[in-house]
Amino acid sequence: MNVGIAGLGTGLWHALRERAVTRHWELSDALFAEIDGFAWVQGWAIGRRRTRHTYRDPRFDRVLACRSCAGDGAVDGRACRVCEGAGLINFVEPPRRRR
Ligand SMILES: [Zn+2]
Structure with missing residues (x-):
């Protein structure tokens, strides 16, 4: 118009x-x-x-799916050794080491 x-x-x-x-x-x-x-x-x-x-949530920018377990947290029925079963790799806070 x-x-x-x-x-x-x-x-x-x-x-x-x-x-x-x-x-x-x-x-x-x-x-x-x-x-x-x-x-x-x-x-x-x-x-x-x-x-x-x-x-x-900006916290998602800190994590990435674990490539070893494809984000499942388990490989062959056992907890993934790389991400310790979390399925995610946190670049700011690495997983705690087991004693
Ligand atoms: Zn993993």
């Missing part, structure tokens, strides 16, 4: 569009406020899009 034909100046059109976008973000913030707060307390990373929020 041509805004000039509808009688709306570009300034008014721009203001209405800006208000609609602002209202949309306010509604999104209100809808996701509780879970965003929970995620923030947990220290999760929050990704915000127009209608979607994504949450990610």
Whole structure:
């Protein structure tokens, strides 16, 4: 639609569009406020899009599936020796050594 034909100046059109976008973000913030707060307390990373929020625990960046056991934690029915049965390799906190 041509805004000039509808009688709306570009300034008014721009203001209405800006208000609609602002209202949309306010509604999104209100809808996701509780879970965003929970995620923030947990220290999760929050990704915000127009209608979607994504949450990610940054601790997952520290781990990788163990290649020896393919993440199962066991090889031939016994605990994996590399990851000690966890199935994950933690790069920040290596597994404790058994005595
Ligand atoms: Zn393993």
